[in-house]
Amino acid sequence: MADAPLTYNQAVKGITEFIEVAIHTILYVRQVYPADLFIRRKKYNTPVFQSRHPALNEYISGAVKAVGEEMVLGHVDKVVVVIKDKEEVALERFIFSIQSMINVEGYNKETSVQDAMSPTALGMYFRSFLVKLSIMESQLSPLSYGGEDVSFAILLELQDEQVPSATEGKDPPPWIPALSQHTTAGVSDEAEIHLVRAVDTGIFNLSLAIQESAEKLQRDGVLVSNDKGKGKES
Template identity: 35%
Template sequence: MDRKEKQTPQGEAAKILVEFLEVAITSIVFLKGIYPNGAFERRRYMNIVVHRAKHPQLREYVHSAVHGLLPFMQKGLVERVAVIFFNNDNVPIERFVFMVNVNQSYGSMVEEADLQFSMRSFLIKLPVSEPLTRVLPRGCRWEITAYFRSLPERSTSKDADMWIPTDTKQWQQPPLITPIKSMSSEPLGVQLYLEHPSLNEPTP
């Protein structure tokens, strides 16, 4: 209890955000049908039913990737977190993008219940957004990618060594963007949208 009371507003908001992203990303992977339904189990989170990965490696990948962002979230260095799905040529065909902003000037106590209530709406919106998504080809793969506003110097932060530059192929044309849900509060702002390749995107 004492440790929670001493945590900064940015630390508390980032912690809530990271826990939410772990659940939301798992929900997206379930929604896309990458794995059999039996690879997930139903759990309650924020008083709604969500899906949790049963396979230890899948669960650990999502957990470690998202929780590894916590120190960067607390400093406001993370701009976006994306779940990217690739075709068999390793070209992105769909991105679920969370644009995040932890307010570095917010100085009041974070009302956890109010923040969670706002973020709960994302988890309700996700299943009904399925018609906006693309059907994935068999054998596709996916990954979690973070986009940073800036990175701390490796010499001053051991956390920087956890992340490496991505070699993911990028679209040459601006993507088609479909908004799904957004929220804005003083301690934290989150937007979720879909990105698809432009109709003019060259094929590989």
Template identity: 25%
Template sequence: MHQQRTRVIDKNKGHTVVKCIENRRYVQVWIHQVLYHRGLYPKDVFELRKQYNVPVHMSIHPEVCQYIKHFVDTLQPVLEKNQCQLVSLVILSNTTQQPLERYVLAFDHQQQQQQQQQQQEEGDLYHDFRACLLKLNALPCFLSPPVLDCTFTLGVELNDSDDLPFLHNTEQVWIPGNVDQTTNATTWTQFVPIKTMHISPFKINMYVMEAKGKGKQIERH
């Protein structure tokens, strides 16, 4: 007589994983949108598409797409274990490597226990991301003009933990970030809130920070 094994499925865990995957997808679109609106690459290397029923501009440059995809893929285990404090895109001067603008998605885990008990519908998630993309399309209204001849870097700030999955993963190489590009740097003067989303198990705050020396960089160009 064969013993039948029953597999127990943790619905809450599955629900969280699905949302982490969706968060990862949104982060990818978010990066492309910032690169387009701040003029990091010529307009003709972007293709107009629709995400969350919003027109978005996605880069079609193979190396740029691969870099962004690789970065976003590495976020998956970090998001699943609630170890991601924030994701940032920092725009730097190509000449001086001085940080000029910092775009942030900050994940607030303090309300995690309360929000895990609230099942958010997929439709709500869709509309939250849609509203954020519409805000991103209005970026030029919130910020001073972008500086020419710039580059960018992507980064992650982590919660303190002894169980970081990528530390033992030789396929993923993580490099310590520049202190001048982090939250604690003193180079940031202007804080521009964009949107707050409540997506269990996170509250996600999207905002932009502008650096002290950005005005001087604009004058030089």
């Protein structure tokens, strides 16, 4: 039934599908690639933009699939889309925080979870995430510095003492160690944080925040001296 509460597996699939759509949206609105590389689509009853480049799409979908495999195991803490300059300096981090609220045995992961939201309601929340993300984009300073190219990477941050386990034995492995400065642990106290949206699905808590790095703010000449952000410099 369409309005039945989410199952654990439906929640995993719904969140990873949303993250994939959001990554394409981030790349479009932050102009990491030219606008003509994207095509207009509709998802969650709202316009979205999707890359038309096969290799880029394969990278994004492969990373998101691997995220889903770790989510099923309850290991994921954050998924980070880091936008960086040609010197690998992080300029912006789009942080999807995923907090598992319940423990579900494997044989029950296709059973509706009492008090969880419905798939229809979850889709409405995802729509509001994307609308707010587009609005938040106008509050961020441009990423271009005299025509300098930027690139991006998808990072997976696991819960303490966890390592990627669902993908062991795969060649090549879907995950490689990230530069510390790209991770949330490498965030300066002077970084600016913008909360986009949060939702409690009844199975996972999902939130999206944007961090503008201290390095980016210094280049823009807008860095203020009072403490902002969280974490420590690597």
